[in-house]
Amino acid sequence: xxxxxxxxxxxxxxxxxxxxxxxxxxxxxxxxxxxxxxxxxxxxxxxxxxxxxxxxxxxxxxxxxxxxxxxxxxxxxxxxxxxxxxxxxxxxxxxxxxxxxxxxxxxxxxxxxxxxxxxxxxxxxxxxxxxxxxxxxxxxxxxxxxxxxxxxxxxxxxxxxxxxxxxxxxxxxxxxxxxxxxxxxxxxxxxxxxxxxxxxxxxxxxxxxxxxxxxxxxxxxxxxxxxxxxxxxxxxxxxxxxxxxxxxxxxxxxxxxxxxxxxxxxxxxxxxxxxxxxxxxxxxxxxxxxxxxxxxxxxxxxxxxxxxxxxxxxxxxxxxxxxxxxxxxxxxxxxxxxxxxxxxxxxxxxxxxxxxxxxxxxxxxxxxxxxxxxxxxxxxxxxxxxxxxxxxxxxxxxxxxxxxxxxxxxxxxxxxxxxxxxxxxx
Amino acid sequence: xxxxxxxxxxxxxxxxxxxxxxxxxxxxxxxxxxxxxxxxxxxxxxxxxxxxxxxxxxxxxxxxxxxxxxxxxxxxxxxxxxxxxxxxxxxxxxxxxxxxxxxxxxxxxxxxxxxxxxxxxxxxxxxxxxxxxxxxxxxxxxxxxx
Numbered sequence: 391x392x393x394x395x396x397x398x399x400x401x402x403x404x405x406x407x408x409x410x411x412x413x414x415x416x417x418x419x420x421x422x423x424x425x426x427x428x429x430x431x432x433x434x435x436x437x438x439x440x441x442x443x444x445x446x447x448x449x450x451x452x453x454x455x456x457x458x459x460x461x462x463x464x465x466x467x468x469x470x471x472x473x474x475x476x477x478x479x480x481x482x483x484x485x486x487x488x489x490x491x492x493x494x495x496x497x498x499x500x501x502x503x504x505x506x507x508x509x510x511x512x513x514x515x516x517x518x519x520x521x522x523x524x525x526x527x528x529x530x531x532x533x534x535x536x537x538x539x540x541x542x543x544x545x546x547x548x549x550x551x552x553x554x555x556x557x558x559x560x561x562x563x564x565x566x567x568x569x570x571x572x573x574x575x576x577x578x579x580x581x582x583x584x585x586x587x588x589x590x591x592x593x594x595x596x597x598x599x600x601x602x603x604x605x606x607x608x609x610x611x612x613x614x615x616x617x618x619x620x621x622x623x624x625x626x627x628x629x630x631x632x633x634x635x636x637x638x639x640x641x642x643x644x645x646x647x648x649x650x651x652x653x654x655x656x657x658x659x660x661x662x663x664x665x666x667x668x669x670x671x672x673x674x675x676x677x678x679x680x681x682x683x684x685x686x687x688x689x690x691x692x693x694x695x696x697x698x699x700x701x702x703x704x705x706x707x708x709x710x711x712x713x714x715x716x717x718x719x720x721x722x723x724x725x726x727x728x729x730x731x732x733x734x735x736x737x738x739x740x741x742x743x744x745x746x747x748x749x750x751x752x753x754x755x756x757x758x759x760x761x762x763x764x765x766x767x768x769x770x771x772x773x774x775x776x777x778x779x780x781x782x783x784x785x786x787x788x789x790x791x792x793x794x795x796x797x798x799x800x801x802x803x804x805x806x807x808x809x810x811x812x813x814x815x816x
Numbered sequence: 817x818x819x820x821x822x823x824x825x826x827x828x829x830x831x832x833x834x835x836x837x838x839x840x841x842x843x844x845x846x847x848x849x850x851x852x853x854x855x856x857x858x859x860x861x862x863x864x865x866x867x868x869x870x871x872x873x874x875x876x877x878x879x880x881x882x883x884x885x886x887x888x889x890x891x892x893x894x895x896x897x898x899x900x901x902x903x904x905x906x907x908x909x910x911x912x913x914x915x916x917x918x919x920x921x922x923x924x925x926x927x928x929x930x931x932x933x934x935x936x937x938x939x940x941x942x943x944x945x946x947x948x949x950x951x952x953x954x955x956x957x958x959x960x961x962x
Contacts, residue, residue, distance in 0.1 A: 408914070410909035410912050410913065410914060410947075410949070411912030411913065412912075413909075413912070472869070473869040473870070474869075476868065476869040477869045477870070480869070520870075520896060520897060521867070521869055521870035521896050521897045522869060522870065522896070523896060523949075805872075806872065806873075809891075812873050812874055812875040812891065813874050813875070813914065814874070814875050814876075814877040815874045815875070815876060815877060815878075815892065815907055815914045815915060815916050816877055816878040816880060816913070816914075816915050816916065
């Protein structure tokens with residue numbers, strides 16, 4: 391059996407942890423730059439606050455109902471995510487876990503006997519909540535897709551299920567599939583669900599009684615067959631090992647205010663490059679390709695709420711590198727190539743790809759220290775920045791005024807990572 | 817709540833310590849004798865943090881517990897994995913506020929007592945909104961506040 395542990399309204403739960411006054415009150419968390427709603431509690435949902443909707447649209451409801459609003463505090467969410475996953479690692483061992491996202495984790499429960507499974511599932515929920523303070527839902531089933539189905543259903547009626555659902559018999563699985571709309575199945579996107587409805591498939595159950603030939607034909611070949619098998623209770627999507635090395639590293643932000651001058655964009659891109667390079671070095675990698683993209687602001691975005699035009703370009707570097715200074719230079723050249731006078735930009739980003747292991751890391755015996763000065767300098771900068779925080783050492787091209795910096799007007803304290811931000815108690 | 821942690825390790829504190837982290841004299845000449853006896857040094861985490869994912873820090877902001885040696889500005893180390901038992905000092909969430917009190921459990925009610933007698937006891941009945949946030953295991957007190 392496979393379990394999926396999913397944190398309930400994760401970012402909101404994090405904000406509530408040190409704010410018991412917000413228990414059972416509506417809470418929302420906004421995306422970077424306070425643009426969209428990216429997490430909401432059940433109470434906020436009940437008021438009609440749209441998930442992923444823009445903040446300004448929901449503002450009337452939010453103000454009328456005194457909904458608590460937070461800017462995203464990724465520092466806090468990252469720490470609490472680590473605590474949730476670490477608790478599961480202590481309970482089950484890291485080899486049985488697949489951390490799927492910041493707030494979701496698959497657990498292989500093959501070693502648990504059938505009569506114990508419900509108790510273990512309940513224990514996962516109570517232990518994680520007791521230790522970390524984060525409420526989670528647990529879905530258990532023979533396959534990953536069915537575990538997801540179970541998890542969703544357990545969240546629908548939290549009181550009755552106590553946020554735990556185990557699908558361990560054929561009848562239970564069938565009943566769960568009948569209660570699940572086709573578009574809520576993991577891996578079925580919006581366009582596929584429209585197509586399936588056209589074929590008269592409205593619930594997960596309708597799909598699960600099709601045969602593999604049908605799935606292969608109408609559901610995109612092998613992927614579709616795998617999904618169907620999973621719905622039938624035959625494990626077809628394997629547990630993945632921990633992802634240690636990312637193959638693409640991206641750093642992107644919305645600007646705090648629309649930007650029209652090349653100087654600000656260059657500062658922003660230099661800053662993002664430095665951050666991306668830091669992430670690159672953290673996993674002992676070097677990149678051979680760097681890309682820059684810029685997003686123009688659309689005139690009538692209040693009406694259409696579109697993404698706006700993205701322009702991008704990339705360069706291949708002569709040798710793979712992880713040195714910030716060697717990456718900033720081509721990045722700024724790309725900005726010059728992309729920038730158009732008179733355009734209003736709202737966002738920019740940097741991607742590093744073609745990632746290889748960094749052979750110049752400190753400790754390489756075959757490189758004389760003198761040839762490795764750049765990498766040693768980076769080590770020193772990283773050490774200072776990580777121990778002193780706040781990017782105390784910056785490259786000059788990152789600028790000092792930073793008027794493009796993102797807006798975060800409702801940021802909560804970094805309760806778990808800064809001495810000066812500790813929660814006060816009486 | 818039945819708390820038997822089926823798969824809980826005996827010790828869940830700071831285990832990440834490598835042989836290479838042991839300090840040596842690094843003498844270029846004759847230093848090997850002492851190196852044979854070097855071991856892991858004193859690490860405050862080992863003493864103060866028994867269950868890392870369940871340990872949080874708070875800062876005391878009142879004199880409610882001064883007779884027990886918890887002063888204003890002290891750092892409180894809170895372990896959420898420990899169950900509240902009568903006599904323990906806990907961080908409690910009462911009516912939307914986080915407070916530090918000694919927990920006293922009797923048959924039909926729970927009492928949150930401040931050791932400082934200027935504070936009234938808070939008696940919890942079944943209608944009060946109350947839960948134990950975590951149990952305080954250590955406090956860190958700076959002797960000479962700058």
